[in-house]
Amino acid sequence: xxxxxxxxxxxxxxxxxxxGVLRLKLxxxxxxxxxxxxxxxxxxxxIEKICENKAxxxxxxxxxxxxxxxxISNNLGWAEAVEKLFGITVPRRAQYLRxxxxxxxxxxxxLVWLATHAMDxxxxxxxxxxxxxxxxxxxxxxxxxxxxxxxxxxxxxxxLEDVPEGFDKMVKDALHAVRTGLVxxxxxxxxxxxxxxxxxxxxxxxxxxxxxxxxxxxxxxAAGIAYDIRKAHPYAAYxxxxxxxxxxxxxxxxxxxxxxxxxxxxxxxxxxQCLEGLPEGPVMAKIPKVLKSEVGEVYHPTEAPxxxxxxxxxxxxxxxxxxxxxxxxPGFFNAQxxxxxxxxxxxxxxIATIGTLDIVLGEIDx
Amino acid sequence: MPEMTLVxxxxxxxxxxxxxxxxxxxxxxxxxxxxxxxxxxxxxxLGSTRVAGRLGGITGLMNRGMWWMGKIPIVHYFRGLPxxxxxxxxLFIKEDVKPAKADRLVYLIAPAISxxxxxxVYAVVSFYPGVLFTIPSWVPIIGGLPVAGAMADVNVGxxxxxxxxxxxxxxxxxxxxxxxxxxxxxxxLRSAAQMVSYEVPLTLSLLVPVILAGSxxxxxxxxxxxxxxxxxxxxxxxxxxxxxxxxxxxxxxRLPFDMPEAENExxxxxxxxxxxxxxxxxxLAEYINMSVVAAIASAFFFGGPWxxxxxxxxxxxxxxxxxxxxHWYIYVAKIFFFLxxxxxxxxxxxxxxYDQIMAVAWKYLIPLALVNLVVAGLVRYFA
Numbered sequence: 152x153x154x155x156x157x158x159x160x161x162x163x164x165x166x167x168x169x170x171g172v173l174r175l176k177l178x179x180x181x182x183x184x185x186x187x188x189x190x191x192x193x194x195x196x197x198i199e200k201i202c203e204n205k206a207x208x209x210x211x212x213x214x215x216x217x218x219x220x221x222x223i224s225n226n227l228g229w230a231e232a233v234e235k236l237f238g239i240t241v242p243r244r245a246q247y248l249r250x251x252x253x254x255x256x257x258x259x260x261x262l263v264w265l266a267t268h269a270m271d272x273x274x275x276x277x278x279x280x281x282x283x284x285x286x287x288x289x290x291x292x293x294x295x296x297x298x299x300x301x302x303x304x305x306x307x308x309x310x311l312e313d314v315p316e317g318f319d320k321m322v323k324d325a326l327h328a329v330r331t332g333l334v335x336x337x338x339x340x341x342x343x344x345x346x347x348x349x350x351x352x353x354x355x356x357x358x359x360x361x362x363x364x365x366x367x368x369x370x371x372x373a374a375g376i377a378y379d380i381r382k383a384h385p386y387a388a389y390x391x392x393x394x395x396x397x398x399x400x401x402x403x404x405x406x407x408x409x410x411x412x413x414x415x416x417x418x419x420x421x422x423x424q425c426l427e428g429l430p431e432g433p434v435m436a437k438i439p440k441v442l443k444s445e446v447g448e449v450y451h452p453t454e455a456p457x458x459x460x461x462x463x464x465x466x467x468x469x470x471x472x473x474x475x476x477x478x479x480x481p482g483f484f485n486a487q488x489x490x491x492x493x494x495x496x497x498x499x500x501x502i503a504t505i506g507t508l509d510i511v512l513g514e515i516d517x
Numbered sequence: 518m519p520e521m522t523l524v525x526x527x528x529x530x531x532x533x534x535x536x537x538x539x540x541x542x543x544x545x546x547x548x549x550x551x552x553x554x555x556x557x558x559x560x561x562x563l564g565s566t567r568v569a570g571r572l573g574g575i576t577g578l579m580n581r582g583m584w585w586m587g588k589i590p591i592v593h594y595f596r597g598l599p600x601x602x603x604x605x606x607x608l609f610i611k612e613d614v615k616p617a618k619a620d621r622l623v624y625l626i627a628p629a630i631s632x633x634x635x636x637x638v639y640a641v642v643s644f645y646p647g648v649l650f651t652i653p654s655w656v657p658i659i660g661g662l663p664v665a666g667a668m669a670d671v672n673v674g675x676x677x678x679x680x681x682x683x684x685x686x687x688x689x690x691x692x693x694x695x696x697x698x699x700x701x702x703x704x705x706l707r708s709a710a711q712m713v714s715y716e717v718p719l720t721l722s723l724l725v726p727v728i729l730a731g732s733x734x735x736x737x738x739x740x741x742x743x744x745x746x747x748x749x750x751x752x753x754x755x756x757x758x759x760x761x762x763x764x765x766x767x768x769x770x771r772l773p774f775d776m777p778e779a780e781n782e783x784x785x786x787x788x789x790x791x792x793x794x795x796x797x798x799x800x801l802a803e804y805i806n807m808s809v810v811a812a813i814a815s816a817f818f819f820g821g822p823w824x825x826x827x828x829x830x831x832x833x834x835x836x837x838x839x840x841x842x843x844h845w846y847i848y849v850a851k852i853f854f855f856l857x858x859x860x861x862x863x864x865x866x867x868x869x870x871y872d873q874i875m876a877v878a879w880k881y882l883i884p885l886a887l888v889n890l891v892v893a894g895l896v897r898y899f900a
Contacts, residue, residue, distance in 0.1 A: 273868025
C-alpha cells in the first residue's frame with residue numbers, strides 16, 4: 152500500500168544559492184542527500200582557447216573573467232607568469248603596489264564569501280554589512296584602474312600608472328572599515344548558537360581528502376595544513392612581509408569561517424606594511440612594445456583568495472601569443488569535493504557546503 | 518445589555534468585522550513598511566529613494582515625486598511609502614500563472630484557505646473588555662446599541678483560536694502539494710512537520726494563562742492574567758511567554774524557523790509556483806499570522822489592554838485614569854511592539870536546519886512547557 156522512493160531534484164543552474172550556474176543533481180531520501188552529481192560548464196566561454204589567439208598583453212583582460220570576485224589576483228598571476236616567461240624584472244615599487252592591491256582583493260573576495268555564505272545560512276544582516284565594507288575597497292579599485300569588478304589592473308612589467316592622489320587615505324579608510332566590520336561580523340556570528348549549530352561539524356573534509364582532491368587555500372588550511380604559496384614560494388613583495396598563516400585542525404565549515412576571518416586580519420596587516428614601506432621609483436619596467444617569445448614553458452602558482460591559481464604558458468619561437476595556455480583554477484578543484492562533502496547530509500547542509508567552498512563558476516567553467 | 522433582534526446583531530457584527538478588517542489592513546501594510554524601514558536601519562542599507570528614484574516605472578515615478586517633496590523633514594521619514602503602494606499594485610497586475618500539471622481546484626483555493634484562517638482568528642480577539650463605543654441614537658435600526666470590543670468573546674475562545682490557527686497549515690500543505698513541483702513539495706513537507714510539531718508546545722504554553730485565569734474565554738483570560746494573578750505566577754508566565762514566542766515564530770514561518778520557504782534552500786518554498794495576487798494572499802496571510810501571534814502574546818502574557826502585565830495592574834494609582842484603565846490603544850501598541858520584535862529577530866539571526874528545528878520542539882520546548890504547566894498549576898493551587 153505504501154511505497155517510498157527517492158526523489159531526484161535539480162539544484163540549479165537557476166537557484167538562489169548555487170553561486171551562479173552550478174547545477175547539482177541530487178537524489179533525496181526525504182531531506183537526506185543520497186547521491187550528488189555536480190554538473191558544470193554553463194558558463195564556459197573557452198577562455199583558454201581565446202587567450203591562445205590573443206597577444207600576451209591582451210590575455211589579461213580575459214583573466215578578469217575567470218574569478219570575477221577576485222580579478223586582481225588573476226591579473227597578478229597572469230602578469231607574473233608572462234614576466235617569468237620573458238625574464239622581466241618588475242620595479243620594487245610596482246611589486247609593493249601589486250602586493251597591496253592583491254591583498255585588498257583578498258579582502259574583497261573574502262567579504263563576498265562571508266556575505267553570501269552567511270546569507271545562505273539565513274543571516275541577511277551580515278550580507279549587507281559585508282557589502283557595505285566591500286564598497287570602500289571597490290572604490291579604491293575604481294580610483295586606481297577605473298573599474299570595479301573587471302579591473303585589468305596589472306601590466307606586463309609593472310603597472311600602467313602610479314597610484315592616484317589621496318590613495319593612502321582611501322586605503323586607510325577601507326582598512327578601518329574592514330577592521331571595525333570584522334568585529335561586527337564576529338559579534339553577529341562567532342558565538343551565535345544557531346550559526347554554530349549550522350556550521351560546526353558540517354561539510355567536513357579532512358587533510359588527506361583535501362590533498363587527494365588537490366584542494367588548496369583556506370580549505371586546506373582549515374584542515375590543519377599550513378600551506379600558503381605566499382610563504383612557501385614568495386612572489387611579488389610577499390617575501391618582505393610579516394604575516395601569519397592561520398590554520399585550524401577541525402576541517403569543518405566553522406573552521407573555514409575562522410580561518411578566512413583571520414586571513415582578512417593578516418591581509419590588513421600586509422597592506423599596512425606595504426603602505427609604510429612603499430619604496431619610491433618607477434612602476435614600469437622597460438619592455439619592448441611587442442613581445443616575441445622564444446620556445447619555453449612556465450607554470451606560475453599564486454595564492455588567490457580561493458586557493459592556488461596557476462597559469463601554465465607554453466610559447467613558441469617568435470610567437471606574439473601563447474602557444475598553449477591553461478589555468479589551474481582553485482574553484483574547479485574545490486567543486487570536485489562537493490559529492491564527498493554532502494553525502495548523507497541534509498539539503499540545508501548542501502547550501503552550507505557550497506557556501507563554505509567559496510566557488511565562483513567563472514573560473515570553474517572558464 | 519439591551520435585547521437585540523437578529524438584524525441588529527448581524528449589523529453590529531458587521532460593523533465589528535469592518536473595524537477588524539480595517540485594523541488588519543492598516544496593520545499589515547504598516548508592518549511590511551516598517552519591516553523594510555527597520556531592516557534597512559539594522560542592515561544600514563540605502564532606501565528605495567536612493568536606488569529607485571532615478572528609475573522609470575510607477576515606483577520610480579512616485580519615488581521621484583516624493584524625492585522632490587523630500588526636502589520637507591516630515592515627509593523624509595516616510596519616503597519609502599510609495600514603494601509599498603507600487604509593490605501592492607504590482608501584485609495585482611501580475612499575470613496569474615498556473616502550472617500546467619497543477620491540481621487546479623486545490624491550487625486555486627489554497628491561498629484563500631491560508632488567508633481566511635489567518636483572518637478568522639481575529640473574531641475571538643478581544644481588543645477591549647466591555648463596550649468599545651455606543652452607536653449614536655440617530656442611526657436607524659441600530660441606534661443607541663453598544664459595540665463590544667470583541668466580535669465574539671465566547672467562553673471557549675482559546676479553543677476556537679487554536680482550532681482555526683491550525684487550519685492555516687492546510688493552505689500551505691495543499692498549495693505545496695497542488696503545485697506538482699519538487700521544491701514546493703519539500704517546503705510543504707517541512708511545514709507540515711514543523712507546524713504540527715510546534716502546535717503542541719504552543720498549546721501547552723497557552724495553558725498557563727488558562728490555568729491562572731481559570732477560564733477559556735479570551736477576555737476573561739486577559740483580565741485574569743493582567744489583574745488577578747498572584748506575583749508567584751510571574752516566573753511561570755515569563756517562561757511561558759518565551760516558549761510561546763518561540764513556537765509563534767515557528768508557526769508563522771519566520772526566521773529563525775522559516776523552513777517552509779527557506780529561500781536559499783528551496784528557492785521560495787511552498788509558494789514557488791505561485792504568482793500575482795495568489796502569492797500576495799500567502800504573503801498577506803503570513804503577516805496577518807504575525808499580528809495574530811503578537812496579539813495573543815500581548816493579551817495572555819503582557820496584559821492586553823491593561824498597562825501592566827502579571828497582575829501588577831493593581832499597583833497603578835487610581836488617579837492615572839488614562840493608564841489605570843484598559844484601553845484598546847495600549848493593546849494595539851503592544852501588538853506593534855511584538856511585530857517590531859519579529860523584524861528585529863529577522864535582522865539578527867541565521868536560520869536553523871530542519872532537523873534541528875524538530876529537535877528544539879520535541880526535545881526542549883515540550884518538556885519545558887510541561888514542567889512550566891505543573892509549576893503554574895501549583896501556583897494556582899497554593900497562591
